[in-house]
Amino acid sequence: MEVFARLESEVRGYCRGWPAVFTTARGSHITDENGKTYLDFFAGAGTLNYGHNNPALKRRLLEYLSADAIVHSLDMYTAAKRRFLERFEEIVLKPRGLDYKVQFPGPAGNHAVEAALKLARKYTGRETVVSFTNAFHGMTLGALAVTGNSMKRTGAGVPLGHGVAMPYDNYLDGRTPDFLLFETMLADSGSGLDKPAAVIVETVQGEGGINVARPEWLRGLQDLCRRHDILLIVDDVQMGCGRTGPFFSFEEAGITPDIVCLSKSLSAYGLPMAVTLLRRELDVWEPGEHNGTFRGFNPAMVTATGALEDYWTDAELEKQTLAKGRLVERALNEIALEHAGAVDSVRGRGLVWGLVMRSPELAPKVCAEAFERGLLMETSGPEGEVVKLLPPLTTTEAELTAGLEILADSVRAVRTAVAA
Structure with a gap:
């Protein structure tokens, strides 16, 4: 590993917790160069x-590439883009009664967020965007301005303006009515809160610690935005594409955001791809006003279309995800019960779950122990206090059970070591 330490920037992160050189992967398993599979x-x-x-997606991708089809196209028209747009409308938008236009802003989630913020400001003529405590929306300047984590914000190196944070659901432990502070500041001309262009929210805060917003809280937020003529942006970069069960994480709440940000699993294959979905009347862009070199990566559109056709023409994947989520929840609750002195709570939806440790230093130790036993997990939360589970939706129940047993053994081992 000397070459990485010598040549790669110190900014590298995940590899520090997983000191292995990975070579191959299939399904829910990844193998290092020594032949160990995790x-x-x-x-x-x-x-x-x-x-x-x-x-199935690999087959589509290889067929596309072997035909010398278009790979890079900026925003030119291509057959692959047309197919994706048609199938996205037929399979995702129309069945849900959504009339969004699709913008390809660039290849990553932060590009989808930056486009959403920029469009909201252009459309409303206002500058302020309200976000929430413990939010994470990306590492570029606009996205950082609506991100809560102080370490990430400090890394910007410049003041981050035009963003105001409000309490996320249950941030104050139910001690005040929902949106009391927000509503009061909006009504008070002396509060210092300029009328916002938009509110941006994650329905489940992944990096923030697996904080799950209640459906009624999300409905209340939509109602507030509509009463005050504020655009509602849902950042579904990590929680979209089925992670919480439905294709969009906001479906359970029955809300209709004005703008939606999608990326990560949209391409379905790990290829860079992002879209910003916007209500038709919000499309006030001038041609070329927001662009990017890699917003036309056609291989990603091919695999994205394949995933829609293979997994989203019926409700089977959603049902399986919710059932697997219940399995994970039961197992985590058993771990929490066994280690009540070390585990504070269990949080999650669908197939995103967090085991919240009472002492922040325990979570990275559990993840490190799990790595040694053949399981990859990361931590999240403002102090890294949450052991975060984010398995592929296609993980089998047997694989989930095996991984959860490793997690349980890892928690026991860490507690024994700490007690010693």
Whole structure:
């Protein structure tokens, strides 16, 4: 590994917790150059909802590339883009009664967020965007301005303006009515809160610690935005594409955001791809006003279309995800009960779950122990206090059970070591 330490920037992160050189991957497993195979409960931070090298999607991709089809196209018209747009409308938008236009802003989630913020400001003529405590929306300047984590914000190196944070659901432990502060500041001309262009929210805060917003809280937020003529942006970069069960994470709440940000598992294969969905009347862009070199990566559109056709023409994947989520929840609750002195709570939806440790230093130790036992997981939360489970949606129940047993053994081992 000397070459990485010598040549790669110190900014590298995940590799420090997983000191292995990985070579191959398939489904929910990833193998290093020494032949050791790990169960993957990380899934590319939510980019691999359909597993590593999904064989059906790989077949489509190889066929496309072998035909010398278009790979790079900026925003030119291509057959692959047309197919994706048609199938996205037929399979995702129309059945849900959504009339969004699709913008290809660039290849990553932060590009989808930046486009959403920029469009909201252009459309409303206002500058302020309201976000929430413990939010994470990306590492570029606009996205950082609506991100809560102080370490990430400090890394910007410049003041981050035009963003105001409000309490996320249950941030104050139910001690005040929902949106009391927000509503009061909006009504008070002396509060210092300029009328916002938009509110941006994650229905489940992944990086923030697996904080799950209640459906009624999300409905209340939509109602507030509509009463005050504020656009509602849902950042579904990590929680979209089936992670919580339905294709969009906001479906359970019955809300209709004005703008939706999608990326990560949208391409379904780990290929860079992002879209910003916007209500038709919000499309006030001038040609070329927001662009990017890699917003036309056609191989990603091919695999994205394949995933829609293979997994989303019926409700089977959603049902399986919710059932597997119940299995994970039961297992985590058993761990929490066994280690009540060390585990504070269990949080999650669908197939995103967090085991919240009472002492922040325990979570990275549990993940490190799990790695040694053949399981990849990361931590999340403001102090890294949450052991985060984000397995591919295609992970089998047997694989989930095996991974959860490793997790249980890892918690026991860490507690024994700490007690010693």
